[in-house]
Amino acid sequence: MTPDAPERTGLWLIGARGSVATTTITGRAALAAGLFPSTGLVTALPPFADAGLPALDSLVIGGHDTATTPLPKRAEQLVEGGVLPHGLPAAVAEELAAADAEIKQPGDHLADDIADFTRRNGLTRTVVVNVASVETDPSISTAYAAAAIEAGCPYVNFTPATGMRAPGLADRARAAGLPFAGRDGKTGQTLLRTALAPMFSQRALAVRSWSGANLLGGGDGATLADPVAAAAKNAGKARVLTDILGSTPEGTTHIDNVPALGDWKTAWDHVAFDGFLGTRMVLQTIWQGCDSALAAPLVLDLTRIVARAHAAGLSGELPGCAWFFKDPDAGPADLGAQHTELLALAESLRTRP
Numbered sequence: 001m002t003p004d005a006p007e008r009t010g011l012w013l014i015g016a017r018g019s020v021a022t023t024t025i026t027g028r029a030a031l032a033a034g035l036f037p038s039t040g041l042v043t044a045l046p047p048f049a050d051a052g053l054p055a056l057d058s059l060v061i062g063g064h065d066t067a068t069t070p071l072p073k074r075a076e077q078l079v080e081g082g083v084l085p086h087g088l089p090a091a092v093a094e095e096l097a098a099a100d101a102e103i104k105q106p107g108d109h110l111a112d113d114i115a116d117f118t119r120r121n122g123l124t125r126t127v128v129v130n131v132a133s134v135e136t137d138p139s140i141s142t143a144y145a146a147a148a149i150e151a152g153c154p155y156v157n158f159t160p161a162t163g164m165r166a167p168g169l170a171d172r173a174r175a176a177g178l179p180f181a182g183r184d185g186k187t188g189q190t191l192l193r194t195a196l197a198p199m200f201s202q203r204a205l206a207v208r209s210w211s212g213a214n215l216l217g218g219g220d221g222a223t224l225a226d227p228v229a230a231a232a233k234n235a236g237k238a239r240v241l242t243d244i245l246g247s248t249p250e251g252t253t254h255i256d257n258v259p260a261l262g263d264w265k266t267a268w269d270h271v272a273f274d275g276f277l278g279t280r281m282v283l284q285t286i287w288q289g290c291d292s293a294l295a296a297p298l299v300l301d302l303t304r305i306v307a308r309a310h311a312a313g314l315s316g317e318l319p320g321c322a323w324f325f326k327d328p329d330a331g332p333a334d335l336g337a338q339h340t341e342l343l344a345l346a347e348s349l350r351t352r353p
Contacts, residue, residue, distance in 0.1 A: 022292075025071060035091060125307060196283070320342045
């Protein structure tokens with residue numbers, strides 16, 4: 001990179017040919033080219049305007065994946081599923097091909113792959129983001145988190161996998177001066193819960209039970225059909241209610257795999273609560289959304305924020321990033337308080353060199 005060339009930032013995606021990653025890569029290219037508005041991108045809002053975040057057109061993308069279907073083909077499959085707009089993969093074909101060429105099969109040299117990607121592309125830094133399907137073997141995500149540290153890269157865990165929470169890894173990241181954030185991106189049911197639960201607490205309404213159901217397809221639907229994987233996911237959903245309400249209400253949450261839904265999901269909640277003089281009442285909600293379209297802008301947001309935090313000399317768990325996660329590394333549980341911390345982080349980044 002020449003002295004006058006603008007800085008470029010790497011985004012290394014774990015699960016780089018999955019639905020979330022493909023939507024992220026396609027969406028970044030579309031936004032950078034001005035083809036679509038920045039709907040859903042939090043870092044495009046005014047609080048981050050002067051925070052020094054890397055521009056979308058400065059991001060260079062690569063990653064690891066065991067899947068071999070090329071990104072252009074994956075993008076066309078998402079068009080067929082109603083996730084991406086018709087014609088968009090063709091419009092950003094060059095960017096999809098460039099990212100696809102940077103995707104490696106995982107092996108014994110994960111850190112070397114990431115470091116080589118950073119070096120070859122003349123990148124100032126690379127942020128590693130795990131967007132792989134839910135796993136039942138914690139050693140996989142732990143290996144990627146360790147590789148990020150070894151390669152000198154900030155790390156984001158957008159999955160419910162163990163990642164940086166394996167013993168010793170967080171301390172190693174702090175010692176290396178690396179910021180990290182996680183875990184399990186908050187895109188649907190839990191997002192709604194963290195917005196609604198404070199309402200009951202603040203209005204002194206007694207929640208008697210809170211039950212939920214999830215219908216989803218795609219890779220996550222298939223993986224979460226495994227009771228062990230589903231238990232890890234549901235634990236985070238239940239924990240936010242306990243943290244916000246101060247006790248754990250009755251009720252359970254379950255996940256059903258419905259392959260016909262593809263990348264779409266439906267979440268239903270049933271809340272039974274007591275009002276004044278013990279009057280019994282019920283709130284029911286239905287959330288229907290496209291998981292990849294909900295997640296992709298948050299992946300871009302986190303990449304930009306964590307990259308800027310690294311440049312500003314921040315390390316360890318990033319305060320303010322709890323807003324993005326079901327089971328955050330640090331910070332409050334309710335959405336309003338999390339948003340206040342996120343705005344404080346934006347202000348902090350604005351004032352740092």
